Amino acid sequence: MSSATDRYVVRFAGDSGDGIQLQGQQFTIASALSGHDLATLPDFPAEIRAPVGTRYGVSAFQIQFGGNRVTTPGDAPDVLIAFNPAALVVNLPALPPGSQIIVDESAFTEQRLKRADLASNPLDDGSLADYRVIAIDIASLTLQAVAESGLGNKDSLRCKNFFVLGLVLWMFEQPRESVAEWIEAKFANNTAVRDANLAALNAGHAFGETAEFGHELKYEKLPVAPLDATEYRTITGAEAMALGLVAASELSDTEIMFCSYPITPASSVLHHLTALEDCGASTFQAEDEIAAICAAIGASYAGKLGVTSSSGPGIALKTEAMGLAVSAELPLVIINSQRAGPSTGLPTKTEQSDLYQAVYGRNGDTPLPVLAAATPGDCFTMATEAARIAMRHMTPVILLTDGYIANASELWPIPDFDAIAPIETRKLPHATNAFERDATTGARVWAEPGNANQIYRVGGIEKDITTGNISYDANNHQAMTDLRQQKVASVADFIPDQGVEQGELEGSVAVVAWGSTYGTVFQAVKRAIAAGMSVSQVHIRHIAPLPKNLGELLNRFDHVLVPELNSGQLATLLRDKLLLNVVQLNKVSGQPLHVSELTDAIHQLLPGATEMSVASQHSTTVAPQHSKPVAPQHSTTVAPQQGAK
Amino acid sequence: MADLSFKDFATDQEVRWCPGCGDYSILKSTLKALAEGGSDPAKTVFVSGIGCSSRMPYYIETYGFHTIHGRAPAVATGVKLANPDLDVWVVTGDGDGFSIGGNHLLHALRRNVNLNILLFNNEIYGLTKGQYSPTSRKGTKSPSSPGGSLDAPIGPGQFALGAGATFFARGVDIDQKRLPGLLIESKEHEGTALVEILQNCIVYNKDVFEDVAAKKTAADTQVQCEHGKPLLFGKNSDKGLRLNTANLSLEAVTIGEDGVTEADILIHDETSLPLAQMLVNLAPPLPVAMGVIYRIEKTPYEASFRNRKTGERRRQVKDLLRNGYVLDRRGIRD
Numbered sequence: 001m002s003s004a005t006d007r008y009v010v011r012f013a014g015d016s017g018d019g020i021q022l023q024g025q026q027f028t029i030a031s032a033l034s035g036h037d038l039a040t041l042p043d044f045p046a047e048i049r050a051p052v053g054t055r056y057g058v059s060a061f062q063i064q065f066g067g068n069r070v071t072t073p074g075d076a077p078d079v080l081i082a083f084n085p086a087a088l089v090v091n092l093p094a095l096p097p098g099s100q101i102i103v104d105e106s107a108f109t110e111q112r113l114k115r116a117d118l119a120s121n122p123l124d125d126g127s128l129a130d131y132r133v134i135a136i137d138i139a140s141l142t143l144q145a146v147a148e149s150g151l152g153n154k155d156s157l158r159c160k161n162f163f164v165l166g167l168v169l170w171m172f173e174q175p176r177e178s179v180a181e182w183i184e185a186k187f188a189n190n191t192a193v194r195d196a197n198l199a200a201l202n203a204g205h206a207f208g209e210t211a212e213f214g215h216e217l218k219y220e221k222l223p224v225a226p227l228d229a230t231e232y233r234t235i236t237g238a239e240a241m242a243l244g245l246v247a248a249s250e251l252s253d254t255e256i257m258f259c260s261y262p263i264t265p266a267s268s269v270l271h272h273l274t275a276l277e278d279c280g281a282s283t284f285q286a287e288d289e290i291a292a293i294c295a296a297i298g299a300s301y302a303g304k305l306g307v308t309s310s311s312g313p314g315i316a317l318k319t320e321a322m323g324l325a326v327s328a329e330l331p332l333v334i335i336n337s338q339r340a341g342p343s344t345g346l347p348t349k350t351e352q353s354d355l356y357q358a359v360y361g362r363n364g365d366t367p368l369p370v371l372a373a374a375t376p377g378d379c380f381t382m383a384t385e386a387a388r389i390a391m392r393h394m395t396p397v398i399l400l401t402d403g404y405i406a407n408a409s410e411l412w413p414i415p416d417f418d419a420i421a422p423i424e425t426r427k428l429p430h431a432t433n434a435f436e437r438d439a440t441t442g443a444r445v446w447a448e449p450g451n452a453n454q455i456y457r458v459g460g461i462e463k464d465i466t467t468g469n470i471s472y473d474a475n476n477h478q479a480m481t482d483l484r485q486q487k488v489a490s491v492a493d494f495i496p497d498q499g500v501e502q503g504e505l506e507g508s509v510a511v512v513a514w515g516s517t518y519g520t521v522f523q524a525v526k527r528a529i530a531a532g533m534s535v536s537q538v539h540i541r542h543i544a545p546l547p548k549n550l551g552e553l554l555n556r557f558d559h560v561l562v563p564e565l566n567s568g569q570l571a572t573l574l575r576d577k578l579l580l581n582v583v584q585l586n587k588v589s590g591q592p593l594h595v596s597e598l599t600d601a602i603h604q605l606l607p608g609a610t611e612m613s614v615a616s617q618h619s620t621t622v623a624p625q626h627s628k629p630v631a632p633q634h635s636t637t638v639a640p641q642q643g644a645k
Numbered sequence: 646m647a648d649l650s651f652k653d654f655a656t657d658q659e660v661r662w663c664p665g666c667g668d669y670s671i672l673k674s675t676l677k678a679l680a681e682g683g684s685d686p687a688k689t690v691f692v693s694g695i696g697c698s699s700r701m702p703y704y705i706e707t708y709g710f711h712t713i714h715g716r717a718p719a720v721a722t723g724v725k726l727a728n729p730d731l732d733v734w735v736v737t738g739d740g741d742g743f744s745i746g747g748n749h750l751l752h753a754l755r756r757n758v759n760l761n762i763l764l765f766n767n768e769i770y771g772l773t774k775g776q777y778s779p780t781s782r783k784g785t786k787s788p789s790s791p792g793g794s795l796d797a798p799i800g801p802g803q804f805a806l807g808a809g810a811t812f813f814a815r816g817v818d819i820d821q822k823r824l825p826g827l828l829i830e831s832k833e834h835e836g837t838a839l840v841e842i843l844q845n846c847i848v849y850n851k852d853v854f855e856d857v858a859a860k861k862t863a864a865d866t867q868v869q870c871e872h873g874k875p876l877l878f879g880k881n882s883d884k885g886l887r888l889n890t891a892n893l894s895l896e897a898v899t900i901g902e903d904g905v906t907e908a909d910i911l912i913h914d915e916t917s918l919p920l921a922q923m924l925v926n927l928a929p930p931l932p933v934a935m936g937v938i939y940r941i942e943k944t945p946y947e948a949s950f951r952n953r954k955t956g957e958r959r960r961q962v963k964d965l966l967r968n969g970y971v972l973d974r975r976g977i978r979d
Contacts, residue, residue, distance in 0.1 A: 029970050178970055232972040243965055250962045257727050277951045279961045284726060284950075287752040291719035294712065294749075298692070298723020301710050302731065306723060324713050414971065417963050449708040449724070449731050452687035457656070457703050459693075459711025469658055470703060 006222060007066025008172065009074030012164075013091050014083025015052050016044065016059045019161035024061025025409075026165060026182060030174040031065040032234045032411055035224035038065040039519055041073035041592065042407045046264065046347045053107075053115035058090045065172075067223035071375070071519030073408065075594040079171070081164060083107060083138075086116035097130035102167075102217075104160070106139035134213060138163055145203030149196035159200035166204025173221040176205060229413035237376035237405035240412065241335065242272035242281075244383025245307060249280035251384060252391055252423035257299035258307045259284040259292045264347040265403035266311045266337035289317035293334065297321060300330040303427070303448035305387060309335035311403075312354045313343065319362055322396055324460045326366045326484060329444050331390035331397075331425075333383070338402040338515075340590040349590030350404035352515050355569035358398045359544050365481050367488040369393070370544040372400040374518035377412035379405060382541060384420065391425045392494070393487055394443040400543070402565075404592055405516045429453065435468050442487040491545055498547035503529055503536025506556035509605050512582070513563055514540045514570050517593050521563065524598035533606055543573070551578040559583055559605050563598050651676035654686065656706050667818035667844035668697060671765060672704055674821060678828035679707070689732045692721040694741040697772050698765035698844075701736045715746025718753035721760050729947040732832065735762040739780040740770045743799050747779070750839075754808035757836040759945040763828070764801055764839060765818075767846035768853050775849035787849075801841040802925025806918065806939060812838035813925065813939045817858045818845060823869070823936070830937055836945045857933045870924060870936035875910040878932045885910035886932075895923050897931050915940045 010027070012020045021042055031038050041062040050057025064074035079100045082088035084107040095101070108123055122128055123135055142163045146156045162183070169176055179201060187194035208214050235243075249256045258281055260270050274283050282304075286292035289310055296306030308318065315336045325332045336358065340351035358370045369389050373382040379401055386399040426438065426446040434447035434456040447454035456468050464471040465479050500510075501518075502525050509528075513521045521537055528535040536557065540546065554560050554574075562571045563585040574580045585601045587593055654676045662668045679689065689707035693699035695714035702709030708731075712720045717735045725733045735753075742750050742764050753760060769787070770776040776789040780801065784793035805813045812834040816824045824842070831838035843854045857866045868878040868886060876886040879899075887898045887909050898905045914920055921939035 032972050033970055035972065227972075231967070233967065233969050243962075246965065247962055250958055255727075257723065259723065276965065279958050279965065282726070282951055284723075286719065286722075287748055290716060291722075291749055291752065294716040294719035295723030295726070297712075298710075298720035298725075299727035300723075301720070302690075302724040302727035304727040306727075320713055321716065328710070411972070414966050417959075417966060449690050449728065450688055455686055455706065455708055457709035457711065459702070459709075460713050461711060470700075 005066075006068045007064055007070055007074075008079065008219060008222070009062065009064045009077045010079045010081070010168065010172075011060055011062040011077035011091060011094075012081045013058055013060040013087035015057055015087075016047075016049055017052065018059070018083045019158075020044075020059045020061050020083070023161050023165045024063060026179045027168060027174070028063055028234055028409055029178045029182075030169055030176070031063065031172075032232065033178055034174050036065040036067060036222060037070040037225035037227065037411050038063055038234070038409075039070050039073045040409045041404065044348055051115075053084050053086050053112045055086045055090050055116055058087050060087070060091065065222070067225050069225065071410075071522040072595060073592070075596050079168075081168065083160070083164075084116070085113050085118055085122065088122060089116055089118060095131065098132065100132045100134065100217075101128065102134045102136065102164075104138035105135035106137045108135075132216065134217060136207075141203065141207060142200050145199050146196040149192050149199065151192055151196050155193065156196065159196050162197045162200040163204035163207075166201040166206075167208050167217070168204075170205045170208035171217050172219050176201060225411075227411070227413070231414045232411045233414055234409045235377055235380075235412040236268070236407060236409045237373065237379045237401055238268035238407070239272050240377050240379035241269045241373075241383050241401065241406075242276060244380040245273065245333070245387065246276050246279045246281050247380065247417065247420070248384045248387030248423060249305070251420060252305070252387065252425055254303075254305050254391065254423075254425055254427075255280045255282065256305045256307050256387075257282050257284065257296060258309065259286050259295040259299070260309045261286050261289045261292045261314060263289075263311045263314045265339055265406050266309050266314070266335065268406055269309045269335060269337070289314040290321060293318040293321040293332075296332055297325050297328070297330060300325070300332050301328070301449070303446065303450075305331055305333065305391065307333040307335070309337070311337050311339045311347075312345075312357065315354065315357060316361075322368065323362050323364060323366050325396040326362075326368055327460045327463070328458045329394045331394055331446065333386045333390050334396055334398045335383075336398060336400050337406045338400060340403075340588070346590045348403060350402045350516065350592060351565050351588060351590065352400075352402060352517070353566035353569065353588070354400065355514075355543065355566065355573065358400055359573060365484065367485055367544070368396050368398060369488055369491045369542075370398045370400065372515045372541055372543050373405055374515065374539055374541060376405055376408050376410045378518075378541075380412075380415070384423070385541075388423045389491055389494075391423055391446070392443065393441050393491055394426055394446060395487060400515060402516050433466070434458070435466055440493070441490045442483055489545055491542075492548050495542050495547055498538065498540065498550045498553055500553075501537040501539050502526060504534070505536070505553065507534035507536055508557065509533075509535045509559045509561055509602060510538050510554055510557040511535060511561045511563065511598070511602070512538045512540065512554065512570070512574070514543060517563055517565065520593045520595050520598060523595045524602060527595070527599060528602050533602065535602055535606075540570070543570075546573075546577055551580065554578065554580055561585060561601060561605060563587075563593055563601065565593060649680050649686070651680040654679045654684075654706050656704055658703050660704050661700065662697060663848050665847045666697070667767070667846070668701070668765065670818045670821060671763070671824070671842055671844060672701060674824035675701070675705065675763070675828060677825040678832065679705070681825060682829040682832055684732060684832075688730060689734070690721075690724055691734045691736060692717045692724060693736040694738075694746055695772070696738040696741045696770075697846075698736050698738040698763075699741060715741050715744070716749060717741070718746065718749040718760065718762065722753060722756070722758050725758050725760060726947055726950050729759070733760050734832075735760050737762065737764055738771075739764065739766045739768060739801075740778045743779040743801070743804065751804075751808045754805055754810040754837050754839065756946040757809070757811055757943055759835055759947060760837050761828075761832050761834070762837065762839045764841045765844040766801060766841050767844045767850055768798075769846050769850035771846045771849055800926060801839070802938065803922070805839045806922055806925060810839055810939065811836040811941050811943045812937070813841070813921065814838070814937045815841045815843070815925075815933070815935050817843050817854070817863075817867070817935065819858065819860065820863075827936065834940060836943055856929050866929065866932055867935045868927070868932040870913045870915070870934055870938050872913055872915040872937065872940075874913055875907060876913050877910060884932075887911060895927060895931065
């Protein structure tokens with residue numbers, strides 16, 4: 001293997017029952033422990049146990065790890081591990097020529113080929129000529145390895161995933177210890193299974209060492225990533241979200257009540273929080289999405305911070321209740337783990353298409369703050385930020401994340417908890433009027449039932465601005481409408497000025513993004529800058545209200561390029577709020593944006609940049625991909641318009 | 646806390662129901678129940694949905710939350726779980742509770758959260774000007790059903806018992822003598838209590854309950870259920886309910902006629918589900934059952950709901966941040 005790279009992309013693929021996600025998670029931990037930066041992409045079907053061997057049942061897990069900053073799971077794999085013909089054929093279009101394919105040849109039977117709709121065996125028919133294929137009889141090797149365990153044939157074959165994991169760990173010189181510890185803890189009560197899995201893991205590792213083609217599988221060990229904080233851990237977005245909520249509870253000395261209804265891909269936040277109930281978070285699984293937000297609103301009325309979480313379709317159901325929280329001026333956090341498409345769409349695939357819904361999607365003039373997390377680890381920061389805004393301004397806050405962020409993991413610098421500012425609430429036990437307002441924010445008092453000083457009534461019907469009683473007065477409604485706008489606008493007084501993630505504060509192109517495209521934009525802009533191009537990265541976390549200086553900042557660039565996994569929703573917002581002309585790059589395929597796609601779009605805007613300088617830069621990072629560009633499997637549109645100037 | 650009178654529980658807000666509306670008497674009974682039942686205004690919360698009945702929180706000097714259509718049980722559940730020390734009441738109507746909010750009412754009842762739900766049943770949509778409701782009798786003529794409604798009505802009692810309710814009672818809006826006491830009993834029930842109150846909408850469904858509720862004839866048209874006492878009715882308490890064992894139904898009999906003695910009259914057992922199921926469905930010409938029809942003890946939901954924090958939370962949060970494999974730049978460790 002050439003030594004020109006500082007990172008590798010590995011993709012595990014097979015049936016759901018092959019333990020693909022588990023292998024990925026364990027490989028992720030091992031990579032982190034060997035000092036590499038990383039980003040992962042779990043990619044699984046909506047079906048729980050799809051029929052074995054079918055194309056639509058393929059589950060995959062991709063990881064990019066390396067000795068430099070890694071912010072995406074990689075555009076294209078260097079190594080594909082395919083457990084069956086379907087896993088091979090489904091992933092082949094993403095593989096650059098020259099990449100390595102490891103297959104379990106015992107799975108390439110006539111029947112399995114038929115299941116995968118293959119007329120001939122790709123291992124024999126020459127269709128893999130451009131790749132470095134290693135076919136291993138993983139089933140037999142696993143059976144041999146675990147022969148002494150006493151397990152039956154079926155249970156023995158279930159150890160295949162650890163055989164493969166042992167081999168892949170050997171290939172990249174990653175440690176086995178964390179995997180062994182996991183197996184020992186997981187199967188502590190079933191020693192036969194435990195020992196079989198350990199034997200398979202070790203046998204896979206030894207296989208690489210002893211196989212005659214072992215040298216073909218050995219990859220050069222990557223250097224340790226230059227990380228700057230003292231301690232890191234791996235974390236998924238859902239875990240970080242749960243931790244952020246618990247942290248906010250402690251920072252505000254206010255317990256949170258998390259009320260939700262199961263929905264993909266948001267349920268994992270609920271699952272993580274149920275384990276944290278002793279830390280100030282209680283969880284309630286409601287009968288439906290509406291009940292979930294209503295119970296959260298009830299909790300907020302009663303003095304806890306209500307939190308509800310869902311995905312687009314569920315958020316739609318919660319819309320009316322959000323209006324109630326706005327009208328009643330109650331703190332509330334609404335998390336939307338966005339997924340693809342209208343209606344049911346693609347439940348397990350990612351998209352950023354609920355920005356309109358969050359910013360504009362309510363009846364009445366009903367503004368509320370909208371935030372967006374950029375990466376899995378950023379969910380921690382943004383969860384505490386959402387809670388902070390909700391309680392400071394007495395308003396519901398929407399926090400946008402997505403299926404990719406929720407499930408993907410990254411290496412996360414563990415924050416110094418004592419350095420995070422406490423969250424102040426509007427609980428003022430001595431106030432005698434629940435509608436006494438903060439002069440800066442307009443926020444009312446968070447009156448708590450139980451306090452005899454603050455007995456009051458409130459509701460969704462328009463209320464008198466000072467007493468909360470029902471009011472149909474025309475001037476009062478105007479005043480309340482203005483107040484609701486001002487309250488949300490005042491959030492901008494508390495958020496940091498918009499800066500650039502990379503690049504100069506002025507120049508040719510500002511790539512302006514939000515949400516989970518952060519990592520892709522980071523890499524594309526990094527390459528462009530290295531190639532001498534005048535490109536800067538601007539990443540927006542506060543969608544509503546926008547940072548006050550954003551318009552002024554973006555006006556210093558000739559072009560504002562807005563890549564999004566939707567048809568142009570942030571682009572609309574920027575035109576609406578800042579009267580900016582922007583160039584859109586839109587992709588709506590259910591898959592993350594690729595670095596190469598954004599790089600192409602930047603080049604279209606700056607045709608003067610030399611291809612040579614860009615290519616030389618690329619060769620140090622993801623060389624295989626650029627020996628032959630990957631054909632896009634979806635349409636990306638670049639619609640250049642007049643520049644901002 | 647000093648003894649409060651029912652007037653202390655009234656707000657200074659002008660009550661905006663139609664003149665003669667049954668809601669006025671229900672409000673009065675509620676205020677009386679709060680005073681006589683020793684409620685603490687600071688610890689009492691009235692949650693309502695949308696509809697005429699749901700305006701009631703504005704008229705009661707306690708905490709109040711007028712929410713959105715049908716969702717009051719869900720909001721109230723959140724209130725109660727967040728602070729189980731609060732006495733949480735829900736005010737809803739037949740449209741709010743059974744139509745748009747039927748799902749929430751069902752789940753509140755089966756969970757047995759300690760809520761006190763007052764269902765104002767007037768068999769009509771009042772606030773939207775008179776359309777038929779889920780409790781309207783089949784054939785009800787209304788602006789949305791000029792030829793008579795097609796839907797079979799929901800029986801609130803049947804619904805509640807089917808959902809696993811632990812308390813179901815029924816009263817009449819104008820029954821100032823009994824309704825306050827009934828509301829106190831429902832408030833004291835540990836679990837979800839549903840009280841169906843027959844309420845007269847004088848504008849859109851005037852006198853729909855006249856055959857049951859009219860004071861003059863009430864003694865004959867209603868049977869008051871009291872646990873452990875015979876199910877007697879009639880001005881002279883000479884009529885009663887007897888179990889017809891041939892077809893497992895209740896029948897009205899008169900003591901002294903056809904050899905009927907008081908010993909033939911059923912004794913009300915409020916813990917008997919089969920009896921409750923028969924009682925809730927009694928309709929004219931049989932007397933309609935009033936009072937506490939069904940009541941059983943069952944642990945309320947909030948008693949099992951995990952709702953606590955420990956004193957060491959800050960340390961716990963810090964530990965959580967470092968959960969799993971932590972990579973230390975000075976060396977790798979678990």
